[in-house]
Amino acid sequence: MKIRVIGAGLAGCEAAWQAARAGVEVELWEMKPQKYSPAHHSPGFAELICSNSLKAERVDSAAGLLKEEMRRLDSLLMQCADLCRVPAGGALAVDRHAFSAAVTKAIRGNPLIQICNEEVTELPTDGIHVVATGPLTSDALAGQIAALCGGCLSF
Ligand SMILES: Cc1cc2nc3c(=O)[nH]c(=O)nc-3n(C[C@H](O)[C@H](O)[C@H](O)COP(=O)(O)OP(=O)(O)OC[C@H]3O[C@@H](n4cnc5c(N)ncnc54)[C@H](O)[C@@H]3O)c2cc1C
Numbered sequence: 001m002k003i004r005v006i007g008a009g010l011a012g013c014e015a016a017w018q019a020a021r022a023g024v025e026v027e028l029w030e031m032k033p034q035k036y037s038p039a040h041h042s043p044g045f046a047e048l049i050c051s052n053s054l055k056a057e058r059v060d061s062a063a064g065l066l067k068e069e070m071r072r073l074d075s076l077l078m079q080c081a082d083l084c085r086v087p088a089g090g091a092l093a094v095d096r097h098a099f100s101a102a103v104t105k106a107i108r109g110n111p112l113i114q115i116c117n118e119e120v121t122e123l124p125t126d127g128i129h130v131v132a133t134g135p136l137t138s139d140a141l142a143g144q145i146a147a148l149c150g151g152c153l154s155f
Contacts, residue, residue: 002027003128006120006141008045010077012132013103017076020112028107031119037136044100045107046077053093054081067092076106123148 001024005016008030016026033043040047055063071078080102084094107113121140123131133141 001025001128003130004029004124005130005132007131007133007137008032008107008115009132009134010046010048011134012130013046013107014070014075014077015130015132016107016113017110018073020110021074024112026113027116028113029116029118029120031138032117034117035119035138037138039136042097042100044097044104046080046100046103048094048096048099052086052096052099053088053091055091057090057092076103080106 003019003024004027005012005019006029008016008028012028012030016028019026030045032040032047039049041049054067055061057067058064059068067078071082080099081092081094083102084098086093086095108115119138119140120133121138121144123129123141123144131141131145137145
């Protein structure tokens with residue numbers, strides 16, 4: 001079995017990693033560096049485009065509980081975040097460049113994950129796909145998703 005993950009941002013990298021961990025082959029499609037959204041600038045995966053904070057660590061907060069659950073599920077993003085953390089009081093903040101580099105290295109080094117550096121402009125109709133193109137999905141694909149949902153997408 002092979003699945004296709006579209007977008008090598010935070011969600012797409014974690015999805016690809018977890019599928020590969022389960023022994024599934026993955027094609028990971030990422031439009032960078034051929035094409036960049038207005039906010040993405042680096043060719044690396046899992047690019048944090050604004051704050052470098054992954055929010056509170058306390059497990060009695062929603063963000064902290066989610067992170068703890070992800071750690072228990074062997075999350076790649078959490079492993080990389082813990083490795084690249086910088087002081088931020090009660091929050092988990094990371095060095096964004098080191099974080100992206102660590103995620104990129106792990107994804108590129110996984111023999112079950114094949115990287116395809118190309119923009120996906122049409123929603124695939126066959127097989128299993130994870131669409132993880134985020135809030136700045138490129139126009140062609142965003143238009144297709146909007147049509148599928150029966151209207152406009154707004155974030
Ligand atoms: C301007 C801005 C500021 C933000 N600031 C914050 C913040 O401070 N804190 C916070 O928690 N969240 C913030 N967010 C939300 C933030 O985007 C998410 O937290 C996080 O990046 C979402 O991860 P993601 O994997 O869904 O998307 P992304 O990290 O955006 O990853 C999507 C990936 O898909 C790729 N892609 C897009 N379209 C295609 C296509 N058609 N084909 C192939 N590849 C494609 C992109 O190049 C990108 O690499 C912000 C969002 C925006 C737009």
